[in-house]
Amino acid sequence: MSRLTELLRQARKADEQLGKDLEAEIVALTKRRTFGLVFEQHQPEAVELPGRAVRRGDKVRVLPPRGEVKQGDQRLWRVDRIERVDGTRVAHLSEFEAEQPEQPEQQSALVEDVVVVAEFRDRIYPGLVETGRVERGGDKPFHTVINAENYHALEMLTYTHRHSIDAIYIDPPYNTGAKDWKYNNNYVEGDDDYRHSKWLAFMERRLEIAKELLNPEDSVLIVTIDEKEYLRLGLLLEQIFPDARITMITSSITPGGSTRSGTFNRASEYIYFVQVGTSAPMPLPLSAEWNPVGTKNKQDLYWARLIRSGTQPFRTTHPNLFYPIYVCQTEGGEGTFHSIGDPFYGDGWENASAPQGTTAIWPIRADGREGRWQISPNALREAMSGGFVKLGPWKQKQTTVYYLKQGERAKVANGTFSIVGHRPDGSVITDGSAYQARFVPTDIWRITAHDAGNSGSRLVEKFVPARKFPFPKSLYAVEDALRFFVKGKPHATVLDFFSGSGTTAHAIMRLNKQDSGKRQCISVTNNEVSAEEQRGLRKQGLRPGDPDWEALGICDYITKPRVTAAITGETPQGDPIKGDYRFTDEFPMAEGFEENAAFFTLTYEDPLSIRHHRAFERVAPMLWLRAGSRGRVIDDLGEDGWDVAEAYGVLENIDQMGDFVARVAEVETVETVFVVTDSDAAFQMTCRDLPARVTAVRLYESYLHNFMINRRARA
Known part of the structure; x- marks a missing residue:
């Protein structure tokens, strides 16, 4: 590419327009993945929305009859009209x-037998409905x-959190071929020839949006993966984050190893740290098992x-640092120290006189060659005055x-x-009994707390007894990975x-408890039911969207109950959670x-x-998220057409602007x-009267513009 850049420069010099035209064509070619990681982009993904009411003009699929286990017709249909026949609603498709296209196939189906489908190339206008909360x-x-398809949730977050996320931690599907993820509504099997390509397309779409959410000044993306996709993931991350510093950690998660036929047992997985901007792991005081070989928790200063060692240790390179110290x-x-001499230039230092009753200490190396000191005479005198220089034992008058x-x-x-x-x-004697060494560990982690069995599966069972979730991460492994950056x-x-x-x-809650932090976590998961459970539920005549089906989905059955249990300390059945947290912060769960x-x-x-x-x-919770997820959600503006909560305010009735602005001024946490208005003049007038600390956002212009821009950028 450097040669190509030089040729473009020469072309622009000879003919500026020709150079610009060539550059535009090259940019178009690079976007087609001629360079870098090459894979099939595949058809856009689609997600079924069983909870969404069917409307005219919607894109839908026709569901198989209840009780049918086999997958139904996967073709997409457009709803031309909906009519009521004998008390039921019928969709004409x-x-x-x-x-x-001039003669499309047509059919009719009961509205309850069709499901709305959103393709990822479609523009969406998201909202949120609150389904519960816990406050302590x-x-x-x-x-x-x-609870959402995560691609669409990420699109939603570009309105609420663009460039404001400090850390992303994800544990994506590992693409094992064991029905652990879906692409375009179908499980990806192990014998799928395009398995890896589909996974890359799936991940690329999401990582591209994740990049928009991360704070470009200082943030980190953490991705866990195993050997099935770690090589491709590494290349994909380098392609999406070309300016980031990317490090891969090897982490032991199953000390005993899990058996794999025909090869070595698996005991580890990999963690990619994508450091954006100035992001860097913070040196931390860590337990003994983190310590590198030979490192101890020192009780004294170093x-x-x-005398200089390492690079340029000789008198010849720094003659001004060759001087005597009289003791x-x-x-x-x-x-005891007597004084410090001046730099000695030339020969004959061996015969230089010393003050009476003193011995001259010169920077002579063990092999007899002339070395030099680390610092100048004046710097040494200053250090000595503070007690920061000391003498070792005497050996042969030295x-x-x-x-x-x-x-x-x-540290002193x-x-x-x-x-x-x-x-x-004169050197200082110090007490370091309370000191704990801080350091950044190596890129191989073998930590007892990171065992995915004891600190993952068995720990989750304590919070949601009798509810199984495959391969949860160790709570302490996630906590430790994030700790270095938050x-x-x-x-x-x-x-x-x-x-x-x-x-x-859960890990963020533990980190908050350890230092009284106010960090917040946004968790996105769908309400998918496992492949094994789906078959049994379909035999019972159930479908996605039915209450009995949704009750067993990941979000409602596992995620929400676990988060609630972690906060309250009680299981979904109301029993106190048994056991204690371990390692960094030990206390009863x-x-x-x-x-x-x-x-x-x-x-x-x-x-x-x-x-x-x-x-x-439905838009109201998004405004609350954008304002920091603090206090109450403003979901009703009442008769006055405005309201002010702890973190933000909403004004719809411009005629009440005076009262609204006065209230905003009173609530200092806002x-x-x-401001809901189509008038730019009204918006600007409101902005002028607001306190300087307040940021004003215009509704619904900002909302609509955000999602129109999103779709154009990813079309």
């Missing part, structure tokens, strides 16, 4: 994108659990040898000189190591759009957490209803307001 955290922001030896064999570097001196200055006395040479961000927003059993939200959580289901709205303010109740 035309085949969508028929082979002969006072004024803390709410964790949120969203005194470095003053006295006491009768007890201790040494001693070793040690000093504290700036990082170690800072900030009180990490308290001074409890001084040695005869420990210093007590108000971080964390997203998991493959949230499964809700481990990431029955204590729960002082946290808040709210649960939502994604809806699909009509743009005309949005524009005419007839869908405010940072965002939404």
